[in-house]
Amino acid sequence: MDVFGDLFRGVRAHGSLFGSTTMTPPWALHFVDGAPLTLCTVLNGTGWIVPEHGAPEELRPYDTVVVRGPESFTFVDELDTAAEPIACGEFCSTPEQGGTTHRLGWNDNADNGVGATTLIVGAYPVRGEISRRLLDALPVVLRVEAGGTGDPVLDHLAAEVALDVPGQQVVLDRLLDWMLVCTLRAWFDRPGGEAPAWWAAQRDPVVGEALRLMHAEPAAPWTVSSLADRTGVARSTMAKRFGELLGEPPLTYLTRWRMTLAADQLIERESATVAAVARTVGYADPFAFSAAFKRVRGINPSEFRRTAAGVARR
Structure with a gap:
């Protein structure tokens, strides 16, 4: 497994929120889910992604933007649009509610005339400490222009959204994963970029x-x-x-990676002892493991587990 693949392991579309809608100006959609990652792209037309904090990014056909949560953002036809923002979040999931997030996707088709914009949105959960290292490498908003390896994926997405067939959610999930990987690769490889x-x-x-x-x-x-x-x-x-x-140094990197793996195991394997978790990341001595964990994470393994469990309950 390479580093990118490992960090991506907890970033998966699995019954994720997904939507497709065709809109005619003026419009303003305010996304308030606070999803860790949200992928937005337009198949035709144009619009603007306006983050809660940051500069607006224009979207032209087949351009893609990835927004990092938990901050909200707005998608508008023009920066000075006269449209009242529709809050699209947990309860904004049907055409009647004006939403663009829905498990199987939907197509509003309000008016497919001149100036109409078709928006595709995928909201991603991000699970575990491993994948948070990927999030840490990303800005609040990143934009990739059309013309790259993601274009054929968007063609597939557009075709799938127009269907209503068994297994559609599975296909959309896999296509969204593919699209996100293509987008992040292109962004990391961009000329003059500052990749991790x-x-x-x-x-x-x-x-x-x-x-x-x-x-x-x-x-x-x-x-x-x-x-x-x-x-x-x-x-x-x-x-x-x-x-x-x-x-x-290599062993400093290795220790940080081991502690990241251990952090996820402490959360996911509730019945496992600290000693058992220590062995899975190469420590025969649980005391040496606890000392390394506290040195890297600033808290000992047992306290980390209790804190994570309390957050999960809340």
């Missing part, structure tokens, strides 16, 4: 292989020497190149 360090490091023949090994076998007793041996370079070369590309 691990994105470029994955392509380095030495550091990329070391990252793949640590992500594939996080509990293995890795040392800088063993990573160097597996990648066919000297220990000094491994340490130098890893530090240059990622800004930290």
Whole structure:
């Protein structure tokens, strides 16, 4: 598993909120769900994404915007539109309510005349500490122009939304996953962009292989020497190149990754002891694990679990 694939594991469309609507000006849709990630694209027409805090982003045909929650945002026909905003959130899920989020999608078709805009929206849950590292690498709003690898996916989405057939939700979920991956890849690879360090490091023949090994076998007793041996370079070369590309030593990266994995296990495996969780991430000694966890996360494993459980109950 590569770094991007690992961080993406908790970002999945699974019966996610999805909608398609065709609107004629003026319109103003205010999205108040606070979803961790919301993907918006237009198949035809134009509009503006206006985040709660940040600069507006124009959407032209096949442009895509990803908005990071929990802040709300608005989609409008013009920045100075005269339309009253319709609040689209948990209860805004049918055409009668003016919503654009719905489990199976719907098409308003109010007036498909000149100036009409067809909007597709997918709201993503993001589960676990692992995927939060992906969110941390993203701005509040990122925009990818049309003409990339996501265009064929949008063609499939448009075709699927027009249908009413068994299994449609499954197809939409997979297409949304595909679209989100294509969009984030394009954004990370954009000229002059500031992608996270691990994105470029994955392509380095030495550091990329070391990252793949640590992500594939996080509990293995890795040392800088063993990573160097597996990648066919000297220990000094491994340490130098890893530090240059990622800004930290290999074993520091490994410890942070192990603690991220452990954090998710502490939440998901409620009956597992701290010692059991420690073993899954390469620590035979639960005390050494607890010390490492507190050093990285600022709280010991038991306190972290209790705090996470309290948040989940609320």
